[in-house]
Amino acid sequence: MKYIDIEVNDYIGLITINRAEAMNAMNSEVIGELNSAVKKRVDDDKVGVIIITGAGEKAFVAGADIKAMQQMSSRQALEFSREGQEMTMTIENSPKPVIAAINGFALGGGCEIALACDIRIAAENAKFSQPEVALGIIPGWGGTQRLPRLIGKGRSIELIAGGQMIDAEEALRIGLVNHVVPQDQLMDKARSLAQTILRNGPAAVGAAIRCIHKGFDQTLENALDIELNEFSELFETDEQREGTTAFVEKRKPNFR
Numbered sequence: 154m155k156y157i158d159i160e161v162n163d164y165i166g167l168i169t170i171n172r173a174e175a176m177n178a179m180n181s182e183v184i185g186e187l188n189s190a191v192k193k194r195v196d197d198d199k200v201g202v203i204i205i206t207g208a209g210e211k212a213f214v215a216g217a218d219i220k221a222m223q224q225m226s227s228r229q230a231l232e233f234s235r236e237g238q239e240m241t242m243t244i245e246n247s248p249k250p251v252i253a254a255i256n257g258f259a260l261g262g263g264c265e266i267a268l269a270c271d272i273r274i275a276a277e278n279a280k281f282s283q284p285e286v287a288l289g290i291i292p293g294w295g296g297t298q299r300l301p302r303l304i305g306k307g308r309s310i311e312l313i314a315g316g317q318m319i320d321a322e323e324a325l326r327i328g329l330v331n332h333v334v335p336q337d338q339l340m341d342k343a344r345s346l347a348q349t350i351l352r353n354g355p356a357a358v359g360a361a362i363r364c365i366h367k368g369f370d371q372t373l374e375n376a377l378d379i380e381l382n383e384f385s386e387l388f389e390t391d392e393q394r395e396g397t398t399a400f401v402e403k404r405k406p407n408f409r
């Protein structure tokens with residue numbers, strides 16, 4: 154892959170978006186590579202948690218490639234938006250938790266990639282915005298939908314209609330990120346969170362995340378049905394037997 158670096162260690166699949174000359178901005182090629190890198194980590198038995206970050210210390214992702222969008226027709230824009238939405242759906246649908254380690258600018262499509270992840274950790278220098286309206290466009294990779302689901306409608310309208318940049322502390326205050334840490338501790342924090350998750354049953358972790366994502370927009374009744382099904386299906390797995398037996402036998406479970 155030209156724009157994506159991959160490292161797999163201790164069941165953590167680290168995906169680094171690496172297009173340093175353009176602040177890791179995403180053109181079609183980078184979108185396709187990120188989509189396929191996430192799919193491959195989902196299929197990899199040696200990966201239990203995925204971390205997505207950007208190369209360098211300035212940018213996570215500075216958005217979709219504005220130069221590529223400059224001359225797009227409406228049909229091409231539809232296709233570009235669809236590619237980005239597919240990529241963010243691949244991230245959101247991953248049964249393995251995806252952590253965004255946000256090491257700098259997360260603007261436009263970069264913020265939308267972070268929004269599609271399950272957990273967001275920001276370095277102190279991270280900056281966030283949905284600045285699309287300043288370019289005469291709108292977020293097209295899920296920002297108008299995922300941002301209000303995460304931080305509420307009022308704050309989302311202020312950020313999307315205003316296009317202003319906010320810093321990591323403000324992002325923490327409004328619930329856009331889970332943690333803010335000094336830049337040199339970002340990857341340690343992401344890895345330590347990944348290791349906490351990796352102690353648990355992988356099928357159970359996947360099922361829990363599916364329940365949260367799939368149930369979120371449903372009525373409580375329908376969402377509880379989703380939980381019921383996921384809960385009972387885990388009783389067909391070795392994992393449920395191992396987890397409960399380990400408790401009874403007063404030992405640590407061996408899930409992997």
Ligand code: CO8
Pocket residue numbers: 174175176178179215216217218219220230231233234237258260261262263284285288291292293294
């Ligand atoms: N696209 C293309 N190139 C970019 C982008 C980008 N989004 N961001 C930065 N670059 C390039 C710059 O053009 C520059 O290249 P060059 O040296 O060839 O001129 C290089 O990266 C370095 O950038 P700067 O010199 O500007 O670095 P600064 O440190 O001065 O500024 C910023 C960094 C603040 C990140 C600044 O580059 C910036 O504002 N970038 C644009 C941010 C932005 O508006 N992002 C939103 C894009 S729109 C979007 O993401 C929509 C997603 C949905 C699409 C739907 C499809 C239809």
